[in-house]
Amino acid sequence: MAIRNTRLLVLPLISLFLLLISFALLSYWGYQIFYRSKNEKRPGVQKDSANSSEGSRDSLQKIYSAAISNLDHPEIAMSSLPPDSTDTSHVIKPEDFYKLRNEITDLLKNPASNGDLEIARQKIVELQDKIQLLHTRNESVELENKKLSAALTQLSKKKSIEEIRTPASTLKTRETLPITVSDLHLAAINVGQNSEVETTLAEQTVKLIGYFVAKNNNTYNNGEIFVVVTQPDGHIMQNSPWEAGSFQTSNGRKSYSCKMSFDGFKKEGTRLQFTLNAENFEKGNYSVVIYNNGIVVKKIIKSLL
């Protein structure tokens, strides 16, 4: 009866032992599955054997190579950032990249301990994060570039249409002229007793006085301004044959009324004045045309009654 009771006690103990072993095996399996799935969430990073430093180093080397291969030219990746970008918090500079890369390479080549490998792992993870960020940013920059290129193409198409519609003569702006002439005036002068008075009547006119401000638009100008004053009868006014002459224009040689000089290097406006005398002044329109470098830079008409 006692032996029979002992056999009955051994059986539950064996069952309990087997149950415990099963539980331990299941726990270990569960533990393995849990950590594998956790590590698989980071691409490229595989759970290495903590006890095998050689295997761990090889594994890290593979991960590192894979990360680097994703980014052949970090300089190009950096330069693709917009130049006016102010958000530089996530930007990896080329020198930082190389520094990080060299640190990882050194750690992987000669790991002093498992701690070094851990540091290497952390640095690789950091590198991977930054590379991922660069990829994301590159994609957005490329997208932005595509948008800008499309906008530019559209703009240039629009401009060429406008150029066809606009005559070439009107394209000459003030900036394209060698000088800018402003405040051009022609005054008819009557000389009274000890005084000169402006008049609008031809028969009272004794002389014409013209004045204007010339401003140089180029770095250097020949400093020669020709004034052509044409009378109502079409003749060009001249003070004296000794002061008269002709000059070259885009439309051949032309007689001038006055030749004036100014400092060709000066950028500031220069006030210039000319006087034309004649024995008699006819009624009608007197045109004043200012030339520089053979180009008409200003034109006005003065009427005498």
Place this chain on the structure above:
Amino acid sequence: MFTHSLRRVLLLVCLLVTVGAYLQAQSNFKLKYKNSSVYGGIDVGAKGVKLSILEIGNNARKNGAFNVLKDTAINTDFISFTETSFQNTLNGLYKLYSLAIKDYNISPDRVFILVSSGIKVQAEKAEKTSWVKNLVDSFKILSNEPARKIPMIDVKEEARLSHLGIVPDLRRYSTFLIDIGSGNTKGGYFPYGNTKDFKLFQLTWGTKSVANATDKRLEDDNSLINFNKQLQRVIAGEANSEITYAINVSGAYNMNDNIAFSGGIAWSVATLMYPELVDNSIVGVTYEDVVKFGEKLFREYPSLSDTEIVKSLHDKTLDKKAITSEVKRVHQVFDQKSLMAGTALLLKIMRQFESIYAKKQFFLVKSGQVGWISAYVDQTIGK
């Protein structure tokens, strides 16, 4: 009563006719100045008699305002001192005088006659001054003007009058006037700030004499290339020493800012270089411009024809008819070789005034041959 009224009417008609005739004289020409008068000047020269009708402005002395309205000449060759040349000169003189007072309606007191320095020099050299006196006396009888004055002027006075007539007062004492003639060159300036003392300048070289000297060197090669080569030799050789010496001795370089050239070659060069300035009696030029023109005369002569010149002008305000006529006139007076010879002489003289230290201003005077009349009129009226 009736007779008295008739007399008054006749007097009025006579007055109107006289005034009308005077006005017609003035209106026969296209006048340039508002307050001006028309004068006639007859120059009895060595080669012929020349009549110039001039419009002289009130301020002619101030700014050289005179305008040549007509210019007519008759070749008589007085200095050959033969009976025929004497008679031809007398007839030519009377014909041109009549033309002035009858055809152009200029009153006799506005017609001036002078015997030029060319005759004076040759007559004195040949001891034929009595021929000149006979010519003057014969004309007075023929024209029935015994009181008329016909002075004979010397080279210096002619050059002085030309300066007074051509150069305006403002440039009087800073201008050296040089008249390049066909056989010689003369001119001068006022060195002491008064119009009495005149420094005369003379050369035995003129446009024709340079061309002749070049022709003599051609030998059997009459090509233009050889003419140009020999011309440079004449200018650099025979003419060089005289021109350089005469200009140095004149002291003109230091005393003047403006160098003005008159004479046929000055008129021709100015007309061909600047046809657009056809109305201008004076044209400013640079030494470099004339050098370029000289090259053009030699290498691109066809481009200086009247048709080519007018074709090159695009300014619609220009009187192309007048330009054509003036350019044609130049080619009638000078051929290519004469133009080259005259331009070479002009350049040689200009070269003496070219310096890196002081830049002189050069002018070409177109109507220099009549400049003395303007001065003579001014001088005579002022007395």
